[in-house]
Amino acid sequence: MPDINAVDRLVKIMNELREKCPWDRKQTIHTLRQQTIEETFELADAITDKNWAAIKEELGDLLLHIVFYSKIAEEQQQFSLGDVANDICEKLIKRHPHVYGNVLVNDDEEVKKNWEQLKLKEGKTSVLSGVPKSLPAMVKAMRLQEKAKQVGFEWETKEQVWEKIEEEKQELLDAVQSGNTAEVEAEAGDLFFSVINYVRFLNIDAENALELTNKKFIDRFIKMEQVAKENGNSLHAMSLQEMDSLWNEIKKQT
Numbered sequence: 237m238p239d240i241n242a243v244d245r246l247v248k249i250m251n252e253l254r255e256k257c258p259w260d261r262k263q264t265i266h267t268l269r270q271q272t273i274e275e276t277f278e279l280a281d282a283i284t285d286k287n288w289a290a291i292k293e294e295l296g297d298l299l300l301h302i303v304f305y306s307k308i309a310e311e312q313q314q315f316s317l318g319d320v321a322n323d324i325c326e327k328l329i330k331r332h333p334h335v336y337g338n339v340l341v342n343d344d345e346e347v348k349k350n351w352e353q354l355k356l357k358e359g360k361t362s363v364l365s366g367v368p369k370s371l372p373a374m375v376k377a378m379r380l381q382e383k384a385k386q387v388g389f390e391w392e393t394k395e396q397v398w399e400k401i402e403e404e405k406q407e408l409l410d411a412v413q414s415g416n417t418a419e420v421e422a423e424a425g426d427l428f429f430s431v432i433n434y435v436r437f438l439n440i441d442a443e444n445a446l447e448l449t450n451k452k453f454i455d456r457f458i459k460m461e462q463v464a465k466e467n468g469n470s471l472h473a474m475s476l477q478e479m480d481s482l483w484n485e486i487k488k489q490t
Contacts, residue, residue, distance in 0.1 A: 243299075247317060250303045254311075265308055272301045284447050330354065352386040363387055374443050377432045394437040401430045452490070459486045 253260040275297045282290035306317035331354050333339035334347065341347050352363050360366065363386060367379045384390065391397050408423040435442040460482050464471055471479060 246299065246303055247307075250300070250307050254307055260304075263304065263308070265305060268301060268304060272298075275301060280447075284444055284451075348382075349386045352383065372443070374428075374432060374446065377429055378436060378442055381433055381436055391433075391437070394434060397430065397434040397437050401427065401434055404430045456483065456486050456490060459490075 250260075255261070275294060279291065279294035279298060282294050302320070303317060306315070306320055310316045329336045331351050332347075333350070333354075334341045339350065341350065355366065356363065363383050364380060367376060367383065371379065381390075391400070404423065404427040408420065408427050411419040411423040414420075432442045435445060460479065461471060463482060463486065464474065474482070
């Protein structure tokens, strides 16, 4: 089993680093936390770019962090890497009774509904339990909507969701007219939430869709700067109309 041997090799290296490297020896779960968050976002970037080499590298970095946390926990007599692996194995078996038991399901939606019901039986107080507070707002919105769906709190058609968008859009415009900043903020949030819901109905990852647009904007804007410089100009010296014209030319090329 070469893969298991590779993990054993990583654990051995971690043990050696923890003993012999001043930096590794100094780390705690708290000092690693921010780095783990950064590594997770780097993996997300690699996935968005469909860069398999980068995905492999970032997965390795995250695996290192899992081993690192487990090593620290073992030193604190809390748990081991084996405990981590065994716990997730038991959870997977328990929450897949259609594979490891006698439960019958027709599709993936029934699987997700059963998953949420099992979590409630395990002591969760709400179907929304388990959504991390620190998740980025857009990702959190998607997760909340998906979880609410498992108990039937869901529009029946995407057309109904679009009607909700139109409703929220008008409420935002009304709030803008009122001049009430708090109300504008609240209505803007409602509109965002409805748009995310509509995109989810289309089976599109809203977070990834927006990130693709971010990347596209960055690429086109940098190209604008380059073209302007090649023409002996700069964006600072150009009018909005000139920049808009240049943007449209670049847009045709990409």
